[in-house]
Amino acid sequence: MTAAFAIAGMLMLAAAAALVLYRVYRGPTNLDRLIATDILLVIVIAGVGMEAAWHKRATSLPLLMVLGIVSFVGGVAIARFMSHDSDREAP
Amino acid sequence: MTWSTVLDAAGGVCLLLGAFMCLAGAVGLVRFPDTLSRLHAATKPQTLGLILVLMGLSLTLRTWAAVTTLVFVGATQFFTSPVTAQLVGRSAYRHRNVRTDLLIVDELSEALARDGGADGDGDGDDARPPASPDAPGPLQP
Amino acid sequence: MxxxxxxxxxxxxxxxxxxxxxxxxxxxxxxxxxxxxxxxxxxxxxxxxxxxxxxxxFPLPSIEFAGHPRPLRVAHLILRFFIDLVVASIQVTRLAFSPKRPRNAVIEVPLRSRSDFYLTITAELNALVPGSVVLDARRSTSTLFLHLLDVGRPGAIEEGRAHVYRVEERVVRALGSDEEIADLERRKREEELA
Structure with missing residues (x-):
């Protein structure tokens, strides 16, 4: 039963990831892309969690933690880097 | 109907709700008109969605080792997502990536104008306030 | 920064x-x-x-913290926070699927308490509750600048401001010392009179 829930959830996450990738492609500024990749990492974390629930095994749990910390450090580093120069693109 | 069935069902519902929240955040990210609105979509549904997925996962796995790890992951997300959001929001505002035509009130640019652009914390990243409300924002599609 | x-x-x-x-x-x-x-x-x-x-x-400046946590009030703070988080997510979800464009606002909220610690916690909690994201904070005056989502209907901006104050009050009541709570009450009364 959990497998059915997990697969349905994964399909939703796949749709979400597609939408987020569209935003990464569209921009229009790098800050939008930063927000989008931040969401993408949360979706990846949720997806790994779904997989762990599906197979009922805890081997991938440390991966969740690493992904969470990577998303934070990466997001802060890029936001700090971009706060120093304009990231507006030519139209 | 045993306990494990009930817990599995509750966990499954949590997983589904969490996935739906992630999807809602993604839809908001695509549909909202400017960077700051998108920031709302990035913080709230994502945090709730992740917490729900982690809750569903711990209801499914049901071991203390898993629960402690998942609490840790959730706490990390809870403490870090507002920090990233604030950095992005600040940067977006100061680079005028704001659709001022969508704002009803804008007290930050008033405050920045009042202090002559200095933001009072002496960190040297003072910025000019965004363009006046009648000027079109830089993100006009 | x-x-x-x-x-x-x-x-x-x-x-x-x-x-x-x-x-x-x-x-x-x-x-x-x-x-x-x-x-x-x-x-x-x-x-x-x-x-x-x-x-x-990697030493960090230690936070000046004079209060002591009160378990019941901390539980209340956390419970209210989760309710707020769910409400906020539903609001954003509804807005994401609705055809209308959100009307937003940026507001300035000078907090009543004077402490980096409460400023930080209030900002953290407010970033995740209905309709607000913290854009900027000033330590010198304990002022928060928030971006409010979808405040098109009348009175919504004042409600957002009041919400920040309610969160701050909950934080100070949960973690503050007796003097800090008394201080907050006094400021609140002064503002009501003014």
Whole structure:
């Protein structure tokens, strides 16, 4: 039963990831892309969690933690880097 | 109907709700008109969605080792997502990536104008306030 | 954000930095136990050693914190926060699927308490509750600048402002000392009279 829930959830996450990738492609500024990749990492974390629930095994749990910390450090580093120069693109 | 069935069902519902929240955040990210609105979509549904997925996962796995790890992951997300959001929001505002035509009130640019652009914390990243409300924002599609 | 303090500020900061920070060490040790999933003497000792090394190698200014946590009120704060988070997510979800464009606002909220600690916690909690994201904060005056989502209907901006004050009050009541709570009450009464 959990497998059915997990697969349905994964399909939703796949749709979400597609939408987020569209935003990464569209921009229009790098800050939008930063927000989008931040969401993408949360979706990846949720997806790994779904997989762990599906197979009922805890081997991938440390991966969740690493992904969470990577998303934070990466997001802060890029936001700090971009706060120093304009990231507006030519139209 | 045993306990494990009930817990599995509750966990499954949590997983589904969490996935739906992630999807809602993604839809908001695509549909909202400017960077700051998108920031709302990035913080709230994502945090709730992740917490729900982690809750569903711990209801499914049901071991203390898993629960402690998942609490840790959730706490990390809870403490870090507002920090990233604030950095992005600040940067977006100061680079005028704001659709001022969508704002009803804008007290930050008033405050920045009042202090002559200095933001009072002496960190040297003072910025000019965004363009006046009648000027079109830089993100006009 | 960038640390570019004046000479005086640097001296001030240096005096607050470093040294032995027992609270931070215990926090790191608890996190270490969470990572290892198992409470053994070895893990506890290792966690304390890691905490000691981390706080000595990467010292942060210690936070001035005079209050003491009240368990019931902290539970109330956390419970209210989760209710708010769910409400906020539903609001954003509804807005994401609705055809209308949100009308937004940026507001300035000078907090009633004067403490970096409460400023930080209030900002953290407000970033995740209905309709607000913290854009900027000023330590000198304990002022928050928030971006409010979808405040098209009348009275919504005032409601957002009142909400920030309610969160702040809950934080101070949950964690503050008796004087800080009395101080907050006094300011509140003054504002009501004014």
């Amino acid at each position: 960038t640390d570019r303090p004046t000479k005086q500020g640097r001296r001030h900061r240096a005096s607050r930095r470093g040294g032995f920070q027992p609270r931070a060490i215990i926090a790191v040790a608890v996190a270490w136990l969470f990572l290892w999933d198992r409470i053994t003497w070895g893990n506890i000792v290792n966690g304390l050693i890691v905490g000691l090394v981390v706080t000595l190698a």
